Amino acid sequence: MTNDDYLLYRKGPLSLNSSWVGGWDTFVSAFNSSDRVQLMANHVAVKERYWLNLPEYGFKNSDLPNTATPYTSNADSEFEFLQEFFLKIGDIKKRRILIDITGFLNHYVVALAKLLIEQDVDECTIIYGEPVRYLKSEQTQFSDRSVMSVRQIVGFEGVHSTDTKADLLILASGYDARLVAEVANNKEHATKIQLFGLPSMRPDMYQESLLASATVADTIGPEAAHRGSFKYAPANDPFITASELSKISVQHRIKHPLANLYISPLSTKPQALGCALFYLSECPKTATSILYPYCRSYARETSEGLARAWRYDMEFAHLRARL
């Protein structure tokens, strides 16, 4: 797979003035208190609807609006949570499924992509709603910042090399600079590249991400001051994100074929989806991992309004053989 192949996937806007009809059988979303999660759900004209109640948000099922069936569990990992959910609702291979990742946490987005392949889903529509603004701009906290551990996401653990001299860490950096710092600390020895969302979802958001990143520049290391270590992909485009990751990885592996590569999706959910797509397309059984800083809890409400909505038509059939 080359980096251009990702551009064959289809991304398109969704109108905020009409219902979204696409012959879907099942709609799945993860609930949180941000406006856009419910606004997105209101646009979807599907009868069978589920709210995933992610334990990290700390909601009771009774807190959720009754516009969809709530689902929660005390699974050990995000992968297990989603695995159990899909097991509960039955054979998803036979359904046309619509998944809104707006309320998902990034590690769930990553796990979701792998699980859909594991569940023999060939095609699926994923949607995402952009906020009008984040509540406190670059000061917005998406987690309680109590990082319990930085570890690989199950299913994205890689086959690593004992030679760690040329390890590379790609930080898809967002507002939560503390999380960026924790991951950078965990792979202190690795060369770091930061992938920023540009174009960002709102014009000021790119600048705000840079400001946030600058606050932890000392932890990131000398690369934080070198523009050559900054890469860019649109904040709302998983496919260009995957393509950019592909380019970075190929360039690094030309020089260091055995190097360990770590990717950490700390920015938007579309970029997290892009990280997963790149991994599943090019990295199974290589020295590549997706790393995530697991926090005790995550903010229930981080944004206001719904500015734009996007659909991403995912195709997984060709990726199954690579796993």
Added chain:
Amino acid sequence: MEIRNPFDLVKATDLSDVEIEDYFVDFPGAASLLARIKPTSPMPMVIFGGKGSGKTHLMRYLSFPLQVRRHGDGEAGRKGISSDKYLGIYFKCGSLNAYRFSGKGQPQDIWSHVFAYYMELWISQMLLRTVIEIHADCPETVNVPALLEEISALLDVHPEVPINQLEDHLTHFHSLQRIADIAINNCGISKKLDLKIVATPGNFAIGLPKVLARHVPTLRDVLFVYLADEFENLTEHQQEYFNTLVREREPPVTIKIGVRLYGIRSVRILNSGEENRKDSEYEEFRLDTELRNRREDAQLEFATQLVRKRLVINGTIASKQAETFAPSEWFEIGDQDSRLSAEGRNIAEKYVGRDTPAIASLREKLIHGIKIKASPGLDKNEDVNEIIDLVRVPSNIFIEKVSVFLLYRAWARKQSLQEAAHTISQSATEYLSGSGSRSPHAVVMKHFRTDILAQLYRETDQRQRYVGFGTFVKMSAGLPRALLTILKHIYTWSTFLGEDPFRSSKVSLKAQTDGVAQASEWFFSDARAPGPVGTEVRDAMTKLGQLLRDLRFSDKPSESSLSSFSVDLLGAQEPARENLANAENWSMLIKIAGGQHDRNEGRVDDKYQVHPMLAPRWDLPVARRGAIALSGDEVNAIFGTNSGDAFERVIKRRLSPMLAPMFSEADENGSRKKEVRPLVDPSLGLFTSDE
């Protein structure tokens, strides 16, 4: 041409092998850190050190690639390693991604076995790769059938692939590791661990070096030193694998473990309740404590060497200049006159024709004191002017500040303020004339100079001064990375301000102050424990910093250079004890050897200093002189999980005796309770015994 910041690279992990060699600095002769680590000693060692203490730099310096760099390739390298009498096999435990070996529906003891197996494969590959590299120019010397066969025999299952050279073994171990990786990863999805273990723990980590020593001439009399860095990244059970290596090591193998202060989770060994004992199975080396405890001039010289090397490599100074280059000469340090004459004049200019802040505040408090009958000897507001006229020193704002300080002390002891003011006025005159070497002013200058200066800076809207190379060395307190981070930020500010640091101009006070502030913030945010513990420790440190700052800037601080405290742990609850220990483990506090003798109870309490890197955050001194003794309740209020109210009461109780006009103790609720008993120093008349 733009010159890159010579202090840009502050972490050993960011350095190439060449840079590790080039930037390496050690103490001379018998004081050498390398000698303390004793690479040729078979006794295992745990090297403790805070983040940035230089563990990685030291351990990498001892590693094989650096040995080769020192001795050269080929035969020279082989001879060099033979003469070194050790071979350093360096690896980072953080690279193992240890969390993979847990959960996933498998019991812990299974993961312990799998991890041990995985480590055997990992270490084997590093050993083989090293040996192949050593003999790259003469492979025939290592590809002897007996060696290859003995390695195969170490496996529980003989390799099915043909083994004709060491590379075949390396490939085989790599494929075994790959099989293990895939099984471990799939287990997260399938909950089944489908892995056949084909090597017994210890067979390779200890057995392979024995085989190599037997068959490879270069390694015949060489100690294989595993340099296991970032040990804190392993879980309790994973550490037990290495503890077992420590216990069961046999010649020619030993191990040096690099670990952060908090990083040891277990001293037990695998499959047994037995524990390794310090000085029996291993010895400890505490790197940052060692660096801190070196003589001040030795620390300064060490830091000077660090700076010289970087400036030479960076091209800022020529190598022939290096030997005499003194970094301390390149930092402005402001007015060094003990009376602060020049700088004081500049500050005082703002207050021509009006009260200085110290006088204005004193006036206000005296008037308030008259109102509540707490200004001894003063009845009416006009009396205040007389006092002020005696205390005021128009020619020197700094000496005036000392006079105000002395008056507060007299006031706290309920002395007649008129009498005290006359004595103070006379003392100021004598001191300024140079004749009052035993005057109260001279004594205050000896003990409280930096505190009074800090108060003066604060009330005249100046920033606190943390300037001069010696100050930066003290601030780093055994953490070379902290020193380099300070210098990195200062250099950046200096060039931003248009200066040409270390070449044609001194670094300005502003660049130093801004750089130090930035480095201090980095230290506070970076030295953070994971999870909620990190938040609790930061909150506790913020409370502690606030208390020490408020005491330092009170009217009558009782302790000079207050950055330390002792604790009565008997009265402290468990959460407070834990947070205190965590603050030390994460280098926010430094434990003072010997503790503090409690005068009343006869106990020896633990004593701590706020890490000097954090001093700018709360305007605290870098130096350590005075200390306050915290009771169990106070420790609970600061370090425990008590409500904020308890801390507010501590602040009130501690501060009340130090604030005019009442200078009184507060009751349990923080309300003012009773007056402080006057304590008079018979020789000076103005000092209390707490000095």
